[in-house]
Amino acid sequence: EADIYQTPRYLVIGTGKKITLECSQTMGHDKMYWYQQDPGMELHLIHYSYGVNSTEKGDLSSESTVSRIRTEHFPLTLESARPSHTSQYLCASSATMGLAGAASTDTQYFGPGTRLTVL
């Protein structure tokens, strides 16, 4: 089973607050991802990183920002939370071919998610 962690699991916060959602993995994966998922809906990629100091925006526009200063850590920040940010945020990681055995290459492993509610 994959070792990828997200904290907090649940967060209820007021409008205008700054929040950081944490994501860490202990597998040495070079690639990491953030997805946003509304209840009962599909996943939308909002950010990804292919290595340290590499970050890119995903398919769904998001007001959040990310950083990748260490391989194992990929935090997501909202400078000023709004009710429209209420959603579940899922973090994932994967390894590039050559950095892992063929069995795990390019396979994304997901954390348990953070359910964010902005009042």
Place this chain on the structure above:
Amino acid sequence: AQSVTQPDIHITVSEGASLELRCNYSYGATPYLFWYVQSPGQGLQLLLKYFSGDTLVQGIKGFEAEFKRSQSSFNLRKPSVHWSDAAEYFCAVLPQGGSEKLVFGKGTKLTVNP
């Protein structure tokens, strides 16, 4: 356009019955194929994946999936469903190439009746 289609939004089966969840993809070349399961309020757990080789893939929890190139399909099956299988199931594809991103279907919600 490249896409992943899960035609069934919601499926209900009785416990002990067989299950098949459909997944079709539209890509020029055979991509890597995955099935994930998500329980309410949880993250996604990998059930199985297909990269190459044997087209019948065995996964965890008694699930299997069959890749059919001629039909561009990767359907998930289980011979006897348990109540604990009730969850959302997502098919996903990763175009081969190394720099592509995982594309998910919209998911199929499975309800299991006692």
